[in-house]
Amino acid sequence: MKSKADVVIIGGGVSGCSLAYNLARAGIDVVVLEKKYLSSGATGACGAGIRQQWSTKENATLAIKSVKIFEKLSKELGEDIDLRQGGxxxxxxxxxxxxxxxxxxxxxxxxxxxxxxxxxxxxxxxxxxxxxxxxxxxxxxxxxTDGHANPFKTTFAYANAAKRHGAKIYTHTSVVDIKLNRNKISEVKTDKEPIKTNTVVNAAGVWSKEIAEMIGVKLPNxxxxxxxxxxxxxxxxxxxxxxxxxxxxxxxxxxxxxxxxxxxxxxxxxxxxxxxxxxxxxxxxxxxxxxxxxxxxxxxxxxxxxxxxVTPDARPILGEINGVKGFIQCNGFSGHGFMLSPMVTKLLSDFIVEGKSSDILESLNLDRYKDKKIVKEVSVVG
Ligand SMILES: Cc1cc2nc3c(=O)[nH]c(=O)nc-3n(C[C@H](O)[C@H](O)[C@H](O)COP(=O)(O)OP(=O)(O)OC[C@H]3O[C@@H](n4cnc5c(N)ncnc54)[C@H](O)[C@@H]3O)c2cc1C
Structure with a gap:
């Protein structure tokens, strides 16, 4: 196992694997840690529907831009993801x-x-x-132009492409702790070897709350x-x-x-x-x-x-936690993370690689819950 990496992603679902692909392609030394096997979380259980019809502008924008990526993804990754656009x-x-x-x-x-x-x-x-x-x-x-794809094929296609670009993916490896040095990420402890890093992405799906608790951050998921x-x-x-x-x-x-x-x-x-x-x-x-x-x-x-x-406004939590340098969220997808993953991970990759933020990342930061008037996504199945 590697002893250090630029970025450690926790979670080998569609989010973790697509982010690993975007980062590795940009030349970042990235590691994915997955406690079971790829797609063993929500990704492997999901309907993999891809819908652009949302009530909030952020979700609609992310989904529309994701569809544009999905439409070229089989070719880009070199594996068929079974995209079908039946509306x-x-x-x-x-x-x-x-x-x-x-x-x-x-x-x-x-x-x-x-x-x-x-x-x-x-x-x-x-x-x-x-x-x-x-x-x-x-x-x-x-x-x-809405539709669906195969969640396993999509995740494995992203993972394989990430590996071809140099990413390392360790399955059956649990993250057990995260260490800070003066409010900056410094190390990830696993049930095997530790990995030194300054950037951790919390893409652990429904277990993201437990990951955040390792460094005292409370997520409302x-x-x-x-x-x-x-x-x-x-x-x-x-x-x-x-x-x-x-x-x-x-x-x-x-x-x-x-x-x-x-x-x-x-x-x-x-x-x-x-x-x-x-x-x-x-x-x-x-x-x-x-x-x-x-x-x-x-x-x-x-x-x-x-x-x-599920988050209180049924919208994902994305981006860096204020006050904890290098701790980045990619979770809280509230039942629609498959369809948003291509664009969400592109934005997060741009942020990690170039420090480039965006209106969407700003508005979906954890800090939005400090404001009492959060905008709720209403186009959801309960
Ligand atoms: C029944 C159902 C239907 C759905 N239908 C749709 C749909 O039609 N369209 C859509 O867009 N979305 C749908 N979703 C939601 C979608 O599945 C998720 O939003 C998406 O798969 C989230 O992907 P992820 O990679 O963020 O999380 P996950 O796929 O949950 O991956 C997280 C990974 O983190 C790993 N992990 C957790 N803790 C640790 C640890 N300590 N160390 C290492 N690894 C760890 C887990 O093992 C897991 O593999 C559905 C979900 C369900 C359950």
């Missing part, structure tokens, strides 16, 4: 939802995004199997259990991701034909409970077949659990 169809159920959607669409269009508000009769043009009445839809928004399921393979029926903020459901059909989707369970979900629930299966089946009755006789093959790393 996101967001169902609107009531006047309140319509008002919010109109506001969102206006902001998204001001950023150059092509997005439309659809009437109920146009919904089946996008996804023919949906029951518009059953969903109680009064409309929908649709952005054709809360772990939320999320369940997700996959069905047997079916003939191709639709390409869009269907999502409802009111019902909390999202589902799409994969290239191989399976339906993948999730919904929050009605019970308590915070904490690190990993066991999947029967309640999810019931709730998901009921809602999914209300949306698409044709799926009534389809078999659910498997369902699993992952964690959302």
């Amino acid at each position: 996101y169809l967001i169902i609107i159920h009531d006047d309140k939802g319509m008002k919010q959607s109109e506001k969102n669409v206006e902001m998204q269009r001001s950023l150059g995004l092509k997005v439309d508000i659809l009437e109920p009769k146009q919904i089946n043009d996008i996804v023919p199997i949906l029951n518009v009445k059953g969903m109680q839809a009064i409309g929908a928004t649709f952005c054709p 809360i772990p939320f259990r999320k369940e997700i399921m996959v069905t047997e393979r079916l003939k191709p029926m639709f390409e869009a991701m269907v999502i409802s903020f009111k019902d909390g459901i999202y589902f799409s059909q994969q290239m191989e034909g399976q339906i993948i989707g999730g919904i929050p369970i009605p019970e308590e979900r915070s904490g690190y409970k990993i066991i999947p629930t029967f309640s999810f299966m019931k709730h998901m089946s009921k809602t999914l077949t209300r949306y698409a009755p044709v799926l009534k006789h389809v078999n659910m093959l498997r369902h699993w659990t992952g964690f959302y790393d």
Whole structure:
């Protein structure tokens, strides 16, 4: 194991691996430490949907710029990440939802995004199997360049490219402590050898709070259990991701034909409970077949659990902690870290390499919680 590095990244999910790629490509001597295997955290559990339709300008900007990167990523990294842009169809159920959607669409269009508000009769043009009445839809928004990719292929493609540029990735290596010297990062202790460094990136997903606590920094992040399921393979029926903020459901059909989707369970979900629930299966089946009755006789093959790393405003925490030189956050993604990772890690890399900050990094710094009027992202599934 290396005994020193310019930058040590904690966490081998999509964030850690894409940041390692950006840094190594810029000539930085970077190490990634992962306590299990690459993608073993939220990344390997996720739906990997890529959506640009957000309510806050920061998330919309990060997602739009990330899509531009995703579109060229397979070629850039030399491995296919299975990107498919079938769009996101967001169902609107009531006047309140319509008002919010109109506001969102206006902001998204001001950023150059092509997005439309659809009437109920146009919904089946996008996804023919949906029951518009059953969903109680009064409309929908649709952005054709939204989509999804394969989270494992994306993470491993980033990791392999990072290694080709000289990054070192140590899996099955836990960070157990971080040392400071006069409020500056000086060393990372692992369950193997220590590594001397002046820059640590906390990309430990739902465990980021524990990492920050190692040097007395308090993060407001809360772990939320999320369940997700996959069905047997079916003939191709639709390409869009269907999502409802009111019902909390999202589902799409994969290239191989399976339906993948999730919904929050009605019970308590915070904490690190990993066991999947029967309640999810019931709730998901009921809602999914209300949306698409044709799926009534389809078999659910498997369902699993992952964690959302949720912040008070459902927006990530990015950038350096004031007062702790070299301690950089890349966490708190609140259920949408896969889709934002290409641009988030590009911004963080620019900051680490050139000291170049940006409006987005400034507004998503931990310090924003000192201000009582934080702007909440509302376009989320709970
Ligand atoms: C069910 C579900 C569905 C989702 N759907 C979507 C979606 O459709 N679109 C989307 O954009 N996002 C989605 N997300 C969210 C997305 O998965 C995450 O935001 C994203 O994967 C976060 O990546 P990450 O690399 O920051 O964290 P993670 O993938 O969680 O990686 C963190 C890594 O840090 C490691 N680690 C922790 N502590 C230590 C330590 N002490 N030492 C060393 N390593 C450590 C962990 O083992 C882990 O591998 C979903 C999440 C879930 C659970």
